[in-house]
Amino acid sequence: MASPAAAVSQGSWDLTRRSGRDQCWGMLADPGAERARRRVARLCRAGLDAGALLRAVAAEVRRIVGYDGAAWVTIDPATLLVTGAHVEDLPRESAPAFYENEYLHDDVLSFAGLARAGPCVGTLHRATAGDLAASRLHREVAPVSGLRGDSLRAVFVQARTCWGAVALARREPHPPFADAEVSFMASIAGAVAEGLRAAVLIRALGTPAPRGDPPAPGVLVLAGAEVRSASAAAEDWLDELGTGPGGRLHSALAALAGAAGAAGDGDPGGPTRTVVRTRAGRWLGVQAVALRPGGEVAVVLDVARPPEMAEVVMRAYGLSARERDVAQRVIAGAPTAEVAADLHISPWTVQDHLKSVFDKVGVRSRGELAKQVFDRHHAPSRPL
DSSP states (O other), rough: OOOGGGGGGOOBOOOEEOOOOOOTTOSSSSSHHHHHHHHHHHHTTTTHHHHHHHHHHHHHHHHHSSOOOOEEEETTTTTOEEEEEEEEEEGGHHHEEEEEEHHOOOOOOHHHHHHHOOEEEEEHHHHHHTOOSHHHHHHHHHHHOOOOOEEEEEEEEEEEEEEEEEEEEETTTSOOOOOOHHHHHHHHHHHHHHHHHHHHHHHHSSSHHHHHOOOOOEEEEEEEEEEEEHHHHHHHHHHHOOOTTTTTTTHHHHHHHHHHHTTTTTTSSSSEEEEEEEETEEEEEEEEEETTTOOOOEEEEEEEOHHHHHHHHHHHHTTOOHHHHHHHHHHHHOOOOHHHHTTOOOOHHHHHHHHHHHHHHHHHSSSHHIIIIIITSOTSSOOO
16 A cells, blocks of 8 residues: 555555564553554654555554454545555455445444544443454454454544544454553554644645546446456556456455445445545545445546545645635635625634635645645646
């Protein structure tokens, strides 16, 4: 995975085998937990892209918290969809069940639930009072992964915005995660969120969209993690994402397919559209539609719509929801009076919000704002 953030990540299910490691289960495996926290904090300030950051943080955490398998993911802050993953010691076959459970079922310790309601860290053992089978994900995935012990989940939230998450799992007979391990994960969650947020800006500002026409809209048909068919344009998009029909399915596609999969009555599941930054620096809009309940999913790939990619970048700048509302309308060319009427606020309040937006983005005018948030990140074939 080479992308910097949840909505622009490059990652897919990257399997990293680790064996022969001595671990101390049920307690901190390293008395230098405070040193590890400082190392994680330094990593999160080092300007790494999202993939490199998650891999480096995983290495530090595994020295302190014992686990047998993990999924470190980036998340689209607007939709809470997984957009990339660094996976350790989990079978590829478990991915479809993982995503289906996350977006179609109201299970304990979902990433979305932790991000919205908190706390930022939880363990399955505590959430189910020791009855792990009460979790649907545990029932569905444990037989495939072999990880039948406790699991720990944490979300990386900064200023009420979720940029990533992690699920750590253990085999039996390893004991449940201890209080000290939960506290350690909680102590680094904010720093990791800030590192992932910064990665969005570093990648977006440092990698302008490529010149030339993007691929045409493409269509995939997925069955779980398998690509059943793909148009020629879809294959071009998959190549730009760094995967292909015969290779590993990109995490964003797998997550979106899981969210779009139909429930038992045929109703759609969770969010069915997100945006991803490709390896070429282009913003890709991804839409999924279930063709039939519990069956195949069609995925449409095309250049992201301007409001979608602007939403991601503005969140990375730390704009509040109201500031994003104002900025979106100003970027679209709306005058102050129109913005005020649309949002039911006074023109003076609009100007106050706009001043705050300018300060956070580092610009001095509406034109500079549009160029910073839009022109630099949208394909030149579709100018402002």
